[in-house]
Amino acid sequence: MIPIPGGTFAMGSDKHYPEEAPVHRVKVSAFWIDKAPVTNAQFDAFVRATGYVTFAEIAPRAEDYPNALPHMLQPGSMVFSPPRRPVDLRDWSQWWEFRFGADWRHPYGPGSSIEGLDDHPVVHVALQDAEAYAKWAGKSLPSEAEWEFAARGGLEGTEFAWGDELNPGGRQMANTWQGEFPRENLVLDGYERTSPVGAFPANGFGVCDMIGNVWEWTGDWYAPRHPDDAPKPCCIPKNPRGPSAERSFDPQQPMVRIPRKVVKGGSHLCAPNYCRRYRPAARHAQPIDTSTSHIGFRCVRRDENWTGLRGGASQMA
Secondary structure, eight states: OEEEOOEEEEESOSSSOGGGOSOEEEEEOOEEEOSSOOBHHHHHHHHHHHOOOOGGGSOOOTTTOTTSOGGGOSSEEEEEOOOSSOOOTTOGGGTEEEEETOBTTBTTSTTOOOTTOTTSBOOSOOHHHHHHHHHHTTOBOOOHHHHHHHHHTTOOSOSBTTBSOSSGGGOOOSBOOOSSTTTOOOOTTSOSSOOOTTSSOOOTTSOOOSSBSSEEEEEEEOOSSOOOOOOOGGGOOBSOOOOOGGGOSOTTOTTOOOOEEEEESOOTTOOTTTOOOOSTTOEEEEETTOOBTTEEOOOEEOOTTOOSEETTEEOOO
């Protein structure tokens, strides 16, 4: 894990998507954060130690999804499937498929595996899976403010985690999408899907992969905007958290009462023509009952005096 000093910073953005506004100053205490997203190898160790079964490996219950077609009540997860022709970018169903048998061990469905992907981020983890791993590891999921502070790497006001240019000097700084999403992937960064953690430069704090590769769960419930009240200099919020679960439902789907958490960082599917969320300020609402092929997580510890040692073995990486 990497120690992150406490500090005050300008959270959010007034220049991009409306859910990122308004910019507001917040303060976070010092904490530790995983250097990289939790990998397949690390998650495998957790499963072997506990016998844990992930959300995607369990068939949905009909009583939880009363409008679901009976044949859809099978274990599975959402998998990105690029179309072969131009599609309407307003219709995400043109490139996302609920695939039976897709889970963290089988990221693209039956017949696929994570062989050779030990150092790639684990995916197809729902919120409860990330929380279960964090509890087992003696850690927690980061708050949105903690995550964004760590992602900025000590930079104030820059658009990206490394400065104001997406590809400074033509260099690919994160695993994102190059080309016309969702059907043309030029793979200029070398990776069509996920990449090994640490394949791209760490930020100013020494933290890797906070931008691109996979979206990451946070512990905060989602609201469509940051708080509007501009705090006075003497009253900057410290360690803020999101709204209550009751306020995190999707207003566009009033009949679907599934709360949403904030995910951060963007993924290998974020592209300039569709999703410019490969920035520290970017945020997205993710239903807690949904796992996908591009969402993972990392953990934090909030004990400022934690040494990174457990049982005599260093946890620093």
